[in-house]
Amino acid sequence: MVNLTVVLASLCTLSLISFSLSEFHTVKVQLEGEVTLQCSNFSTLIVHIIWFKLNDGPNATVISSMFTADVNATMKNGFKDRFLMTSNITHVFLNIKNVNSSDSGLYFCGNNKNGGPVIVGATCLQVYGKIIQKNINKFLLKAPLNNK
Template identity: 45%
Template sequence: MFASGWISVSGSHSVTVQPGGDVTLLCPNVSNYDSMIFWFRLINDSQARCISVMINSKSKVEFCSEFHNEKFEMSSNITVLFLKIKQVDLSDSGLYFCGFYTSGRPIFSVNHLNVEGSDGITQLISMTLGSLTFFLVVVIISLVVHIRKLQTGTTELKYQSL
């Protein structure tokens, strides 16, 4: 746990997922405090954006401006705060912070979400394009060799007829 003045960071987790799937991020130790709990995300390494807030673990979830409940679900049980992100894509990669207030101090946990850059379809397309490129290079080289032979044969016939 890192503590400095009025802010505490209680842990860090890293999650790697494939694009298109769902992922659930966890925030432990919520049971010790029945106070305001929240999720926010670091955007472009410079802007923290609120995702969702609950006044306490039993209250209704409120979503912040650009985040909505079609993509995100926030829930809590007795011990853990959850953030489910549906159909993740590359733009969902980044740092997610969950936290709560206790005695006037925010306490955070950090989750690093890494959405892998290539799925099976992208790999298949890359392999197909690579194979096609190789095939076309072989065809071009064989045509160049064939044209050279034809030019050489034409030159030899020209000299023989003289």
């Protein structure tokens, strides 16, 4: 995985983002599991709150956004089925259901200020494991019985 410091330094050097990174988490989740990412709530301010993911390459993908903590989040296309953004008084959350390997990566929460994203928190999501039991069951169902 790419070093967070290198990624953030590169993005800031290119003036693509600004940040007041107050927290960084690493979260591990099992394949097909469920995970909730969080960052400190800055939503008491009237700002455009955003969750986005850094992809391979220079671009980040916006996952969801909300204008205040008391308004339902808008989920972007491709994220409506398994992702849900919520907020309470203390945190902003991003819940991911039925996690798959492509969900691994660097997630940011932040806001839009002066036309560009401001990062408040970052989470490195690591997806691990294989569902071995399913593979064993498939094998056993297909295996011929040897009755000698």
